Amino acid sequence: MSRDASRNMPGNTRREPISDTQLLLSISIFVFIGMYALAIIIWGGGFSRPQQLFDMLNNNAYLIILSCGLTIVMIAGGIDISVGGVTALVVMACVVGLETQGQSVGASMLMAVGIGLAFGVVQGYLVSYLNIQPFIVTLAGMFFARGLTTIVSVEPRTVKNAAFLALKDARIEIPWLGYTAKNGSLIPGRIEGGVIVALILVALVYIMLKRTRLGRNLYAVGGNAQSALMLGVNVRRTRFMSYIICGLLAGIGGFVFLTHTAAGNATNAAGAEMNAIASSIIGGTLLSGGVGNVIGSLFGTLILSTIKSIVQASGLRDPWWQSITTGAMLCIFILLQSIVLSNRSKGRLSRKLTRGALGQ
Amino acid sequence: MKNDIRQSGRSRNDFTQLLIPIIAIVSLFVFNMLRDPSFFSIALTVNNEGNYVLAGNLISILNSASELAILAMGMTLVTSSSGGQDISVGATAAIAGSVFVSALRNGNITPPVVLLGFLACCAVSILVGAFNGVLVAVFKIQPMIATLILFTSGRSIAYWINGGATPTVSSPIIKAIGGFIPGVPVPTPVFIVIICCLAFFLLFKWTNLGFYTQVVGINQRAAHLNGINSTWIKILTFMILGICVAIAGCIRVSRLGLINHETILAEIEMDAILAVAIGGNALSGGKFKMSGSLIGAYAIQALTTTLYAMKVSSMEIKAYKAVVIILMVFIGSPVVKDTTNRLLRKLTTKKIPAIIERS
Amino acid sequence: MQNDIVLSMKKICKTFPGVRALHDVDFTLRKGEIHAVMGENGAGKSTLIKVLTGVYQKDSGTINIEGADGEITIRSPQEAQKYGISTVYQEIMLCPNLTVAENIYIGRYKDPIIQWRKTYKESGKILESLGIPANPKQQLGSCSLAVQQMVAIARAVDMDCKVLILDEPTSSLDEKEVKMIFTLMRNLRSRGVGILFVTHFLEQVYEVCDRITVLRNGELVGEYEIESLPKVKLVEKMIGKTLDDLSLIHKKEEAYKEDTAPAYEAVGLSSNVCTNSFDFKIYKGEINGFTGLLGSGRSECVRAIFGADKVSGGEVRIGGKKTRINKPIEAMNKGIGYLPEDRKQDGIIEDLSVRENIILALQVMKGFFKPFTRSEAEAYANEFIKSLGIKTPSADTPIKSLSGGNQQKVILARWLLTHPQYLILDEPTRGIDIGTKVEIQKLVLKLAEEGVSVTFISSEIEEMLRTCSRLIVMRDRSIVGELRGDEITQDKVMSTIAKGSERDEE
CATH class of the missing domain: 3.40.50.300 (P-loop containing nucleotide triphosphate hydrolases)
Structure with a gap:
């Protein structure tokens, strides 16, 4: 409150309270580090090798990209559940393009981006300019993409295009982060190209959110759309942009998925949208909009895959354990966030009250 | 609430709310009429058990929409009270179905055993509903996120209950529940839906559930100050949805005679939410109209059946469904509505002076 | 004096379906003045402001503003901003999840890339020059309402506004905070900004304004210098009758x-x-x-x-x-009955009908398993719509489409229906017109006579x-x-x- 601030300002070293976004981000980073450290202590071996982390990144590069897109949409107060479907469609379309149409790798990349953009544009238009509920629009988008995938090809297919396979097998090798295998040879740390793409995209999105007009408008629209409108933000265009970027990222994510698997299947990336949403939430993005961070989403993805690795490492090999523990962790995480945020707002309330009491 | 910039003031009356789903069903029927009038033929045939039963696309729509209709009704309540949706209904149905099946596999399947199995499965899904409800109402977590937990793990829990198998049940009673009661030509699930509708009707008539739910959904603080326990109302709506899930799960298990945790009622949560939205209910909660959701559910099934009749494969159906959904919401969208209203008004205002001149 | 005028609106008309909101209203704003627009609820104040800010389009009439040649049309808030018209609303129209500095600049960044250091430095300067006690890096949601309101004003000032519209900025502030806002307003007046001030508090008008324009039923009553219009006269002009009503209110001593x-x-x-x-x-x-x-x-x-x-x-x-x-x-x-302070947040169930809003409390007392029949509810609602004179098209109308005063009457009816022995009324007259205020005060006295205790x-x-x-x-x-x-x-x-x-x- 005013008096509080005026009292604090002169002597105070301009310490501003940590924002909700930063708070939630730091929680997820700490949890990731804590969990990983715990895994190293208990199971050692695999977890202490950097390759374990690299594999997690390699397997989830596409998911990181998808959750970047979702983070953007969620910050602007929307939701996009079509990303998994778009990924599957892109994968299938590229496989068919590469195999039967004789497409070049570059052309299929363009096609991937084009499909993603097309979904983004149509969904974004329907949501932002026609005011249709985003859940319904993107649900239809998901149905459409999944349906189209089977129309493109029902049969699972693999890519045999030489140029593509070269791209797929390209690895960045980091010898000093490698480990010595049982037979004595040094196996360097290996990172797939998709991971680099994902990390670059995370950085780009981070800069976009933090430093560009569009990024700040996204936060404003998600925080309070009515206010943002009154403040002169073009709310519709901002929402539109969020879906376009999300669609674009889903397209890229699809191609990255393909470089990891080199195979198309109608059930590819099943449930990816929910995993991406979960990653964003764990990373501190609120579904209600206005609060979120893309770095958090990266850590969210890593937390989810660490859970998987831990479940495997702890010998729970029955297939159901993995998703049950994921669910349990998700539950703990969501509760933790809810408790932290509500305590925070309570703290704010009591501060307000004491200020009111001291004020006059 | 803050996410949508609301169209100012204009209240939609009851009829316009139901207009979209009704138009959808009618236009589907007209389309089928033009395409192939035999779509509507209903025949009395003899099924494998030697009963006389009705068969035909209309019966098939009525029959196969049953689970969806029941879930849509429950989903409407949850949507209204919490302003969000339960995306775990499919997974919960898998759990409920597994409990039902494992209860039946312990001995002879007699009516009391079936009833007990059903009650057990109701108890479990009410418990699941309460879990979701507590997360939403007590811990103030958005419903979609709270139910994401069971969405992720529910089917695995079902798998765990089944011990990793896809157990089957077979008994005349189960067949009667999922198919036809001997001597009755109408499928049993249709009657179950009617019973559910009746139950909801009486629930709204004899209790204040509908009224309180809307009050809580629209203004929770005011609800509190007027003595309504909004936490309890929210949990209650989730528990009622739990019962709906149990019923839907049991119908589906009885229909198939087995439970497959992966595929039972897969993605039905999406359809249920869609039914609520097509019924003209705001997904942000508040005022609701259950009949809208019900008609919405049948509209979705009518679409699916039409597509099946056109020999579209079950996977491809999704793409066509998406197009129709988009068309529907496009027609129903506020912007399009306003534009057409404005056009209509322009037309009428132009006409009136012309008429006056002539007279 | 002609060149002193920054804004002139002439013969403004605006009609909504069934309502004539503004009819031939003139409004003139001069440089460096604080000009109050007064009127009861439904007099057309907010419509006038919305026409000026481009939320509504006027049906006819002309708007001229200094710096623009000839007539202008304002189609959106953004366009209004371009002409130098800024608005600060009663409900704070800022984004609580952004920092103070961002709230000053959002929506008007020129470059696509944001330079944070510059943003913080310049917003710090603005805040300091206006004497606003806020840290630019602070999240806005953690500031008090008054500071948030002042940040909104700072934003408007920084946009080189010629016309600043303050739409009830003080209604949720305490006296000390109001004083801070007034200091800021006077500061701006001395810089030559024309301020259009809307408030329900008469004292505040006389404390800070130079001129008053009075509206009634969508029509202009007149424009007055503050000195030439004593308070009683102003109230008369606003409600269109002499203030006998008020003097009729007598409390019974120690009843x-x-x-x-x-x-x-x-x-x-x-x-x-x-x-x-x-x-x-x-x-x-x-x-x-x-x-x-x-x-x-x-x-x-x-x-x-x-x-x-x-x-x-x-x-x-x-x-x-x-x-x-x-x-x-x-x-x-x-x-015990309790009419809450914040009508919108704690009182009305906005999408539900007047009828449902009236019976709510009694229904809850009666119990979950004993709903009223439709005819019972209708009878209760109609009784109070009549006895309190609630202006509504029907009992089925959603309460959100009623005016503030009538909404308040509905909430009152809700509690009167429970026949309380003890009724708590927290700010029952806030933000409603004088006519209704008097009615509510009379009602309170009548209730006490009937033996109800009232706080x-x-x-x-x-x-x-x-x-x-x-x-x-x-x-x-x-x-x-x-x-x-x-x-x-x-x-x-x-x-x-x-x-x-x-x-x-x-």
């Missing part, structure tokens, strides 16, 4: 007896937001009031009585019998002076005095509040 047990008595009551425990009692047929500045804890006290917050301690007696009230429903069942809270002390026979004075969340009978005068109230502060410092 209640103190020798019987109090209708309600609390000892050492406290709640989780009203942490200082307090004693309180009220007799049958008594009207008492809690007074004190906003934030002095008056609302928190009555909320504790009603059990609206978590009650943390104390003893409650009703009619001499010991009892417990921990939840609103318990209070309701013991014959009345209002920011306008005059209202309380007119109605209450006992005033409890609060400061800093505790009771600092009690006035009764002849003691109840404005001076006495003020001095009690002031004395309280002296005692604190000792």
Whole structure:
């Protein structure tokens, strides 16, 4: 409150309270580090090798990209559940393009981006300019993409295009982060190209959110759309942009998925949208909009895959354990966030009250 | 609430709310009429058990929409009270179905055993509903996120209950529940839906559930100050949805005679939410109209059946469904509505002076 | 003097389906003046502002603004901003999740890339030059309402606005905060900004304004210099009749007896937001009031009585019998009604009909399993629509489409329907027109005559002076005095509040 601030300002070293976004981000980073450290202590071996982390990144590069897109949409107060479907469609379309149409790798990349953009544009238009509920629009988008995938090809297919396979097998090798295998040879740390793409995209999105007009408008629209409108933000265009970027990222994510698997299947990336949403939430993005961070989403993805690795490492090999523990962790995480945020707002309330009491 | 910039003031009356789903069903029927009038033929045939039963696309729509209709009704309540949706209904149905099946596999399947199995499965899904409800109402977590937990793990829990198998049940009673009661030509699930509708009707008539739910959904603080326990109302709506899930799960298990945790009622949560939205209910909660959701559910099934009749494969159906959904919401969208209203008004205002001149 | 004029609106008309909101309204704003637009609810103030800010399009009429050649049309808030028209609303139209600095600049960044250092530095300068106590890097949501309001004004000022519209910026602020806003307004006036000020508080108009334009029923009554228009005249012009009504309000002195047990008595009551425990009692047929500045804890006290917050301690007696009230429903069942301070947030169920809003409290008391039949509900609703004169097309109309005053009447009807023995009215007259205010005050007096105990809270002390026979004075969340009978005068109230502060410092 005013008096509080005026009292604090002169002597105070301009310490501003940590924002909700930063708070939630730091929680997820700490949890990731804590969990990983715990895994190293208990199971050692695999977890202490950097390759374990690299594999997690390699397997989830596409998911990181998808959750970047979702983070953007969620910050602007929307939701996009079509990303998994778009990924599957892109994968299938590229496989068919590469195999039967004789497409070049570059052309299929363009096609991937084009499909993603097309979904983004149509969904974004329907949501932002026609005011249709985003859940319904993107649900239809998901149905459409999944349906189209089977129309493109029902049969699972693999890519045999030489140029593509070269791209797929390209690895960045980091010898000093490698480990010595049982037979004595040094196996360097290996990172797939998709991971680099994902990390670059995370950085780009981070800069976009933090430093560009569009990024700040996204936060404003998600925080309070009515206010943002009154403040002169073009709310519709901002929402539109969020879906376009999300669609674009889903397209890229699809191609990255393909470089990891080199195979198309109608059930590819099943449930990816929910995993991406979960990653964003764990990373501190609120579904209600206005609060979120893309770095958090990266850590969210890593937390989810660490859970998987831990479940495997702890010998729970029955297939159901993995998703049950994921669910349990998700539950703990969501509760933790809810408790932290509500305590925070309570703290704010009591501060307000004491200020009111001291004020006059 | 803050996410949508609301169209100012204009209240939609009851009829316009139901207009979209009704138009959808009618236009589907007209389309089928033009395409192939035999779509509507209903025949009395003899099924494998030697009963006389009705068969035909209309019966098939009525029959196969049953689970969806029941879930849509429950989903409407949850949507209204919490302003969000339960995306775990499919997974919960898998759990409920597994409990039902494992209860039946312990001995002879007699009516009391079936009833007990059903009650057990109701108890479990009410418990699941309460879990979701507590997360939403007590811990103030958005419903979609709270139910994401069971969405992720529910089917695995079902798998765990089944011990990793896809157990089957077979008994005349189960067949009667999922198919036809001997001597009755109408499928049993249709009657179950009617019973559910009746139950909801009486629930709204004899209790204040509908009224309180809307009050809580629209203004929770005011609800509190007027003595309504909004936490309890929210949990209650989730528990009622739990019962709906149990019923839907049991119908589906009885229909198939087995439970497959992966595929039972897969993605039905999406359809249920869609039914609520097509019924003209705001997904942000508040005022609701259950009949809208019900008609919405049948509209979705009518679409699916039409597509099946056109020999579209079950996977491809999704793409066509998406197009129709988009068309529907496009027609129903506020912007399009306003534009057409404005056009209509322009037309009428132009006409009136012309008429006056002539007279 | 012609070139002094920054804004002139002539013959503005605006019609909504079925309502003539503005009819041939003129409005002129000069450089460096604070110009109040006054009128009852529905007089057309907000429509006028919305036409000016481009939220609505005018049907006819002309708008001229300094710096633009000829007539201008304003189609959107953005366009209004381009012409130098900025608005600060009662409800803060900023983004609480962004920093103070961002709220000043969002929506008008010129470059696609943001330079944070520059943003913080320049916003710091603006805040400092206007004397606003906020840190640019602070999240806006963590600032007080007054500071948020001031940030909104700072934003407008930084946009080189020629016309600043303040739409009830003070209605949720306490007196001290209002003073801060006024200092800021005078500061801006001296810089030559034309300020259009809308408020319901007459005192504030006379404290800070230079000129008044009065509207009534969508038509212009006239434009007046502040000196030439005494308060009584202004009110007359606003409601279109002389103020006899007000003088008709007489309270009956000491209509209640103190020798019987109090209708309600609390000892050492406290709640989780009203942490200082307090004693309180009220007799049958008594009207008492809690007074004190906003934030002095008056609302928190009555909320504790009603059990609206978590009650943390104390003893409650009703009619001499010991009892417990921990939840609103318990209070309701013991014959207590509570009309909350914030009508929109705590009172109305906006999408539901007037009928459902009226029967709500009684329905809850009757029980979950005993809903009213449609005809019962209709009868109750129609009874109160008639007796309170609620202006609504029908009982089925959603309450959100009613005007503020009529919404308030609906909430009142909701509680009257429960036939309370003790009715708590927290700011029942805030933000509603004078006509309705008078009606509500009369109603309160009538209720007391019928034997209902009433606790009345209002920011306008005059209202309380007119109605209450006992005033409890609060400061800093505790009771600092009690006035009764002849003691109840404005001076006495003020001095009690002031004395309280002296005692604190000792």
